Amino acid sequence: MSVIIILIACSILIAGGFLLAFLWSVRNGQYDDDYTPSVRMLFDDPPAKKTEENPSSNHQTNP
Numbered sequence: 191m192s193v194i195i196i197l198i199a200c201s202i203l204i205a206g207g208f209l210l211a212f213l214w215s216v217r218n219g220q221y222d223d224d225y226t227p228s229v230r231m232l233f234d235d236p237p238a239k240k241t242e243e244n245p246s247s248n249h250q251t252n253p
């Protein structure tokens with residue numbers, strides 16, 4: 191019977207630790223922006239820079 195009391199006390203302590211960690215993260219702004227990540231994939235990417243390759247300007251030297 192004493193084992194049940196010890197397990198209940200340990201589980202309450204662990205649950206309290208998780209509650210404190212959650213409250214700390216909320217107060218530090220961990221969950222402030224919940225809209226932008228859900229629509230970030232819908233934003234257009236900036237256009238990629240195109241590089242021109244000129245095959246006639248081969249910079250390798252032949253011995």
